[in-house]
Amino acid sequence: MNHGSTPVTIRDVGLRDGLQILPRTVPTAHKLQWLRAAHAAGLREMEVGSFVPPARLPQMADTGEVVAAALALPGLVVSVLVPNLKGAQAAIASGAHSMLLPLSASHAHSLANLRKTPDEVVDEIARIRALRDASGSACRIEVGLSTAFGCTIQGRVDEAEVLRLVRAALAAGAEHVSLADTVGYADPLHVQLLFERCLDAVGDRLSCGHFHDTRGLGLANVYAAWQAGVRRFDACVGGIGGCPHAPGASGNVATEDVAWLFAGMGVSTGLDVDALLALREAIGRDWLPGEALHGHVWRAGLPKTLRAELA
Amino acid sequence: MNHGSTPVTIRDVGLRDGLQILPRTVPTAHKLQWLRAAHAAGLREMEVGSFVPPARLPQMADTGEVVAAALALPGLVVSVLVPNLKGAQAAIASGAHSMLLPLSASHAHSLANLRKTPDEVVDEIARIRALRDASGSACRIEVGLSTAFGCTIQGRVDEAEVLRLVRAALAAGAEHVSLADTVGYADPLHVQLLFERCLDAVGDRLSCGHFHDTRGLGLANVYAAWQAGVRRFDACVGGIGGCPHAPGASGNVATEDVAWLFAGMGVSTGLDVDALLALREAIGRDWLPGEALHGHVWRAGLPKTLRAELA
Numbered sequence: 001m002n003h004g005s006t007p008v009t010i011r012d013v014g015l016r017d018g019l020q021i022l023p024r025t026v027p028t029a030h031k032l033q034w035l036r037a038a039h040a041a042g043l044r045e046m047e048v049g050s051f052v053p054p055a056r057l058p059q060m061a062d063t064g065e066v067v068a069a070a071l072a073l074p075g076l077v078v079s080v081l082v083p084n085l086k087g088a089q090a091a092i093a094s095g096a097h098s099m100l101l102p103l104s105a106s107h108a109h110s111l112a113n114l115r116k117t118p119d120e121v122v123d124e125i126a127r128i129r130a131l132r133d134a135s136g137s138a139c140r141i142e143v144g145l146s147t148a149f150g151c152t153i154q155g156r157v158d159e160a161e162v163l164r165l166v167r168a169a170l171a172a173g174a175e176h177v178s179l180a181d182t183v184g185y186a187d188p189l190h191v192q193l194l195f196e197r198c199l200d201a202v203g204d205r206l207s208c209g210h211f212h213d214t215r216g217l218g219l220a221n222v223y224a225a226w227q228a229g230v231r232r233f234d235a236c237v238g239g240i241g242g243c244p245h246a247p248g249a250s251g252n253v254a255t256e257d258v259a260w261l262f263a264g265m266g267v268s269t270g271l272d273v274d275a276l277l278a279l280r281e282a283i284g285r286d287w288l289p290g291e292a293l294h295g296h297v298w299r300a301g302l303p304k305t306l307r308a309e310l311a
Numbered sequence: 312m313n314h315g316s317t318p319v320t321i322r323d324v325g326l327r328d329g330l331q332i333l334p335r336t337v338p339t340a341h342k343l344q345w346l347r348a349a350h351a352a353g354l355r356e357m358e359v360g361s362f363v364p365p366a367r368l369p370q371m372a373d374t375g376e377v378v379a380a381a382l383a384l385p386g387l388v389v390s391v392l393v394p395n396l397k398g399a400q401a402a403i404a405s406g407a408h409s410m411l412l413p414l415s416a417s418h419a420h421s422l423a424n425l426r427k428t429p430d431e432v433v434d435e436i437a438r439i440r441a442l443r444d445a446s447g448s449a450c451r452i453e454v455g456l457s458t459a460f461g462c463t464i465q466g467r468v469d470e471a472e473v474l475r476l477v478r479a480a481l482a483a484g485a486e487h488v489s490l491a492d493t494v495g496y497a498d499p500l501h502v503q504l505l506f507e508r509c510l511d512a513v514g515d516r517l518s519c520g521h522f523h524d525t526r527g528l529g530l531a532n533v534y535a536a537w538q539a540g541v542r543r544f545d546a547c548v549g550g551i552g553g554c555p556h557a558p559g560a561s562g563n564v565a566t567e568d569v570a571w572l573f574a575g576m577g578v579s580t581g582l583d584v585d586a587l588l589a590l591r592e593a594i595g596r597d598w599l600p601g602e603a604l605h606g607h608v609w610r611a612g613l614p615k616t617l618r619a620e621l622a
Binding site: 150151152155156183184185186187188189190213214215216217219220222223224227250254257260261264265266295296297299300303304305308 | 461462463466467494495496497498499500501524525526527528530531533534535538561565568571572575576577606607608610611613614615616617619
């Protein structure tokens with residue numbers, strides 16, 4: 001099939017979202033090999049670390065060094081996660097192109113995870129925007145709105161509340177907002193309708209879909225969000241980043257799977273699926289031995305039809 | 312979410328499509344336990360066997376007995392696979408409600424798999440229709456058009472050829488046609504567009520979508536076909552039925568996953584996901600020990616949001 005029109009951007013978040021929940025620390029040298037292999041496979045956006053207290057997440061302690069290496073790769077947009085004003089200061093100092101601020105649409109999850117209400121987090125976003133502007137930095141502020149499709153603690157999350165927080169985050173100074181389902185609660189119809197509703201309200205400032213494959217609907221949800229108009233997705237090579245509350249469940253949608261989905265549809269991502277599959281192998285063999293990797297297309301490889309079209 | 316309107320029918324094809332590729336033979340007593348558990352979980356359509364020469368597929372030799380037991384279950388629509396006129400005679404004699412005739416949209420696959428061209432198979436469909444009518448049987452004739460989205464031997468399969476064969480099968484006397492991707496070549500956009508095109512041409516005589524999850528897009532393809540208007544899907548509890556040419560790859564979409572997909576969307580299937588998950592366990596433990604089962608929702612279970620709605 002060839003329905004190519006607007007290309008899709010896939011941001012690999014493995015070095016942050018993928019590694020953050022693992023108790024092990026991947027040595028910086030390995031992270032840099034990983035980073036360069038991902039760039040060589042065509043990735044042009046990556047979330048490479050998190051500016052959080054090293055005592056809390058020692059596996060993210062080298063984020064400054066990883067950002068510096070990432071900035072040296074041509075054409076790569078470098079994102080980091082930032083939980084608060086102090087992290088934002090570090091992100092600005094690092095020269096990263098983008099800082100991703102977590103906001104939870106679930107009041108209960110926000111209190112449990114960030115120890116703040118959603119509206120207190122929105123206030124922090126405003127402070128971060130003021131800091132960013134005062135610093136003269138061009139570091140883009142993107143808010144990742146998690147539990148947008150339901151919450152393991154609270155259960156249902158009202159659509160009106162999601163829309164209110166999307167608007168509040170933008171009003172507080174975020175340039176972009178993404179909607180995330182980190183727990184595998186979303187179904188594709190919900191995804192399509194909620195993204196359509198938010199895109200109607202705020203246009204392309206709603207910029208990204210972030211899906212986990214916990215219950216097998218990750219790729220269906222990517223497709224549904226694409227149908228709604230989303231052209232940017234988070235993913236991890238090897239589908240790492242599973243939730244510690246759902247043992248054995250898979251994590252983020254796999255970068256190589258999302259790349260194959262869009263390649264099959266004739267939509268350009270700029271990614272080399274074979275290079276991504278080689279990177280997946282290196283991750284499992286060299287950098288995360290013994291860790292469960294996930295994803296799908298690695299089992300059977302690309303279809304012959306697609307091979308013929310790519311040749 | 313609740314977008315319930317037209318219910319969706321899921322036909323479990325595990326006792327035929329799931330078992331047929333396995334070298335082992337499941338004892339009839341186990342098949343009947345499986346059948347009854349599936350019925351108790353809410354399934355009201357099942358493909359329970361295949362009328363092929365027992366020397367070729369000994370694991371299907373008890374199909375007549377399984378059909379008889381299935382016909383005793385209230386409200387169950389009983390399908391059997393039939394490769395030729397002789398099989399159709401047996402299906403009619405068995406009292407099954409529906410016979411499923413395989414037709415391949417790929418010329419190369421048809422020759423390799425059925426030793427006939429697609430048009431020779433269409434001629435056989437006409438003979439089967441004449442036999443059925445002469446017998447006074449009400450056994451419905453359904454053609455399963457495989458390789459509709461690509462073929463492991465031939466590669467691309469032209470959409471015009473798919474449409475031509477859908478029309479030819481109906482003209483030859485089939486009451487219904489389904490489109491199948493048994494090799495995991497389909498992407499959801501292709502699925503949506505091809506189903507829309509065929510539904511435009513022949514309406515609800517195109518009655519079913521049959522997807523394998525070989526490369527992870529099975530559920531995305533179910534969603535895409537549903538978007539196009541399809542309201543009936545084949546699936547297997549435990550995702551069995553993998554292709555022998557793609558070792559390790561998963562098989563049919565899992566019944567319990569399709570049930571969860573639609574439950575999440577608020578679309579009624581009449582299925583009890585917990586009972587399906589219990590059946591999956593029994594299959595892996597008692598009836599196919601050592602066999603790889605697949606699927607997704609079994610890992611993490613149903614989301615809390617859905618549990619609350621179902622309660």
